[in-house]
Amino acid sequence: MNLFRFFSRAQSAPAARERLQVLLAHERAATGDIDLVNKLRDEILKAISKHMQVDDEKVTIKMERGPQVSTLAVDIEIPFDAGKKAA
Amino acid sequence: MGKVIVVTSGKGGVGKTTSSAALGAALAQGGEKVVVVDFDVGLRNLDLVMGAERRVVYDLVNVIQGEAKLTQALIRDKRVETLYLLPASQTRDKDNLTPEGVEKVIAALKNAFDWVICDSPAGIERGATLAMRHADVAIVVTNPEVSSVRDSDRIIGLLDSKTLKAENGERVEKHLLLTRYDALRAERGDMLKVDDVLEILSIPLLGIIPESMDVLRASNVGAPVTLADNRSAPAIAYFEATRRLKGENLPITIPGDKRGFFGKIFGRKAA
Numbered sequence: 001m002n003l004f005r006f007f008s009r010a011q012s013a014p015a016a017r018e019r020l021q022v023l024l025a026h027e028r029a030a031t032g033d034i035d036l037v038n039k040l041r042d043e044i045l046k047a048i049s050k051h052m053q054v055d056d057e058k059v060t061i062k063m064e065r066g067p068q069v070s071t072l073a074v075d076i077e078i079p080f081d082a083g084k085k086a087a
Numbered sequence: 088m089g090k091v092i093v094v095t096s097g098k099g100g101v102g103k104t105t106s107s108a109a110l111g112a113a114l115a116q117g118g119e120k121v122v123v124v125d126f127d128v129g130l131r132n133l134d135l136v137m138g139a140e141r142r143v144v145y146d147l148v149n150v151i152q153g154e155a156k157l158t159q160a161l162i163r164d165k166r167v168e169t170l171y172l173l174p175a176s177q178t179r180d181k182d183n184l185t186p187e188g189v190e191k192v193i194a195a196l197k198n199a200f201d202w203v204i205c206d207s208p209a210g211i212e213r214g215a216t217l218a219m220r221h222a223d224v225a226i227v228v229t230n231p232e233v234s235s236v237r238d239s240d241r242i243i244g245l246l247d248s249k250t251l252k253a254e255n256g257e258r259v260e261k262h263l264l265l266t267r268y269d270a271l272r273a274e275r276g277d278m279l280k281v282d283d284v285l286e287i288l289s290i291p292l293l294g295i296i297p298e299s300m301d302v303l304r305a306s307n308v309g310a311p312v313t314l315a316d317n318r319s320a321p322a323i324a325y326f327e328a329t330r331r332l333k334g335e336n337l338p339i340t341i342p343g344d345k346r347g348f349f350g351k352i353f354g355r356k357a358a
Contacts, residue, residue, distance in 0.1 A: 012307035023140050056156040065141040
């Protein structure tokens with residue numbers, strides 16, 4: 001088992017390199033204030049709050065920054081009478 | 088009501104973030120509900136060490152400034168479901184950390200978690216003093232090396248004066264976590280021994296983490312040491328430190344690999 005562990009271990013440095021490349025690409029872009037994912041997140045929330053009272057606790061936001069594509073998931077519970085309240 | 092722990096050291100690069108992630112993960116692996124909070128505003132790294140850097144939506148400063156709810160800023164670990172991370176802000180200035188804001192966040196976290204682990208920035212400035220402010224327990228991370236021991240002594244002084252407990256006439260429980268320890272070099276007389284450091288700092292020992300390739304390997308892949316390889320020597324040392332943190336009276340073992348090359352290959356159990 002120990003022998004197996006010793007030889008079967010995959011190299012970890014390539015993972016470090018790839019993670020850093022993705023992270024730094026996003027961070028460098030963000031300093032120019034063009035972090036699109038953050039901007040979209042804020043504007044989506046702003047647009048929604050125009051039409052209904054947004055209960056912060058009912059909003060779940062998930063991001064995953066990838067090398068080629070990032071994903072932004074905004075999950076909002078919209079109560080049945082939300083439109084009426086805001087009007 | 089959860090317990091608040093600050094992981095601090097004064098000196099940078101001694102293993103605060105590695106230890107925060109490893110202890111937090113170890114507690115969570117035992118079923119406890121844990122949040123690890125990064126106080127290093129402007130130079131966050133806990134997210135990277137825990138492998139959550141691509142999933143940061145909001146951060147501690149957003150919560151303090153009222154731009155996001157605490158629940159929205161917490162990131163749940165993908166491997167251990169009772170482990171959460173509250174990241175620091177990367178772009179904001181650390182002046183955005185206000186004492187009142189930190190107090191509110193810590194109070195809310197204490198209600199929701201069994202353990203709140205505050206990963207302190209290096210130094211003795213605002214970030215470091217705010218990270219230790221609400222601590223019940225302090226873990227002073229120290230390397231067996233002169234400048235680290237000196238800075239730890241300074242931090243111990245701050246823990247006895249600048250924390251809320253100290254101001255109320257109580258004491259913050261302090262523990263020493265000796266990291267990057269190399270038993271062979273200490274044996275040869277080229278590294279401060281455990282007893283040397285203990286004698287100088289005179290606070291109880293929580294554990295000894297050996298100098299090990301496994302620590303770098305874990306950070307490369309973005310996993311706390313105890314998750315990356317739970318049978319590695321540093322992982323075992325962190326698991327033991329965690330048991331002591333929970334109050335168990337476990338004798339301290341000095342992790343050391345005194346065997347030669349073949350011993351290392353054929354019996355990697357040393358810890």
